[in-house]
Amino acid sequence: MVHHDHLVRSTTHAPASATTGGFAIPTQFRGDQPATMEARYADGTNAGPADWTPFKEFWTHFQPDYAAGTILLKxxxxxxxxxxxxxxxxxxxxRARTTYLITKSGATVTGS
Known part of the structure; x- marks a missing residue:
């Protein structure tokens, strides 16, 4: 079985800046849907809630908004x-994967 990490119609993200009150990552889904999200600090340790795992809870910690073209970090x-x-x-x-770098500073978040 061959594992593919990309598709011809792969999802893409755009830079953004907002607050921790609701950070929306501009996303072109191109027909795909997110299954899960991992979060890790620069040193590789798990970031965010339930830090025993890098995987964050769908809808509680992040959720897609297909109509708006975003993934909201809550x-x-x-x-x-x-x-x-x-x-x-x-x-x-x-089975596609995308990465997005955010930087949190107090209540401000930037992403690319």
Whole structure:
């Protein structure tokens, strides 16, 4: 069995800046849907709630908004994220993966 980490119609993200009250990652889903999200600090340790795992809870910590073209990172996620860079890895049902780097500084979040 061959494992594919990408598709011709792969999902893409755009840079964004907002607050921890509701950070929306601009996303072109291109027909795909996220299955789960991992969050890790720069040193590889798990970031965010339930830090015994890198995987975060769908709908409680993040949720897609297909109509708006975003993936929303919720305040419940940021409540347990330390300041600094966090790498997010989104796993999609197609088996594609995308990464997105956010940096939290107090209540401000930037992403690329």
């Amino acid at each position: 305040p419940e996620f940021f409540a347990e994220v330390d300041d600094g860079p966090v790498t997010l890895t989104f796993h999609f049902w197609s």
